[in-house]
Amino acid sequence: MPWSVRWVGGRGAQSQKQCKKSSFAFYQAVRDLLPAWLLEDMRTMEVFHWEDGGKVSAYSPSEALLYALVHDHQSYAQHLLTKFPQGALAVPSQSFSCCQSSAPHLAMAVRYNRVRILFRILKAIRDFPASDRAGHLDRQGCSRVEGGKTALHVACELVRPECLLLLLGHGASPCLHDSSGDTPLDTLLQQIAHTPAVNMRAKLLCLDCLFFFVPQDLQFPMKPQLLDNRQRWQDLLGENRFQCLVGLAPPSLFISAMRVLIRTISPEQFPEALDDLPLPHFLKPLDLKLES
Structure with a gap:
């Protein structure tokens, strides 16, 4: 399920891969019109995206x-x-x-x-x-x-x-x-x-x-x-x-x-x-x- 994704700390390829998975899960959850409260739980606690320069950010x-x-x-x-x-x-x-x-x-x-x-x-x-x-x-x-x-x-x-x-x-x-x-x-x-x-x-x-x-x-x-x-x-x-x-x-x-x-x-x-x-x-x- 998309809301089960967690970000694993660290840097490098593993962190970037986990961010991509997490990011897609959030995109998919919004696409599937999941309730706003659940999306906010994901956004504030569970999902991250990878930015240029190796920075990891919450949405x-x-x-x-x-x-x-x-x-x-x-x-x-x-x-x-x-x-x-x-x-x-x-x-x-x-x-x-x-x-x-x-x-x-x-x-x-x-x-x-x-x-x-x-x-x-x-x-x-x-x-x-x-x-x-x-x-x-x-x-x-x-x-x-x-x-x-x-x-x-x-x-x-x-x-x-x-x-x-x-x-x-x-x-x-x-x-x-x-x-x-x-x-x-x-x-x-x-x-x-x-x-x-x-x-x-x-x-x-x-x-x-x-x-x-x-x-x-x-x-x-x-x-x-x-x-x-x-x-x-x-x-x-x-x-x-x-x-x-x-x-x-x-x-x-x-x-x-x-x-x-x-x-x-x-x-x-x-x-x-x-x-x-x-x-x-x-x-x-x-x-x-x-x-x-």
Whole structure:
């Protein structure tokens, strides 16, 4: 059984072999969705992993949360975020993340489409100091692995409407550029252009969500391309979206009103407060029965 693994002290090949066995046992236990209390017993008393340089380390709450994200272990993620809100979102060791500047949990939640765990992470971040909160929401991923993308860029790249709306509602900035100079809007437009026949409804839904949060005067690198290929982009986006996006027409009264209404919603009220807004059904992509 995985929880019977014990680490045997010492160094060298035997210690490294025992660490690998112990580490895999913990990974397997999270994958099998064992109870949170049992996983915590394993993490704090029984399992270790081997790091470069011969260092033997116990799993941190941050590293355990990464496993919970991969395997969608929602109860374990909730336990870690409740008991160790700062520690669970801290930078993991180099064995788990090549970039040591910030933690990858938000982007990983988006990449694996773990909407409920993402919501719990965002709830934990609400209570952080303002500077720490912004650092988590708007962190840029490793330039080598993630192309300097924020979690919001990843949500646009992978077309995750639920993740996108949660991030925007909790204060993620739609104006930041990745290492290529693209805003999240540029990333989404590239997805619309490359495979227009695939998942178009979800892509346009993401675009409509962005409309409510981006400033009207946002300058984005793809704007000249839209103007140079006007007919194509009008066909892809629809005339009203195109005209508004490139500044040839003001936003509709509906978009203007929604921008005002959404600014009145604090992160503490999001996303539950959306139920009280006059959103049409197609702009409510979330199953908002998310447990507090």
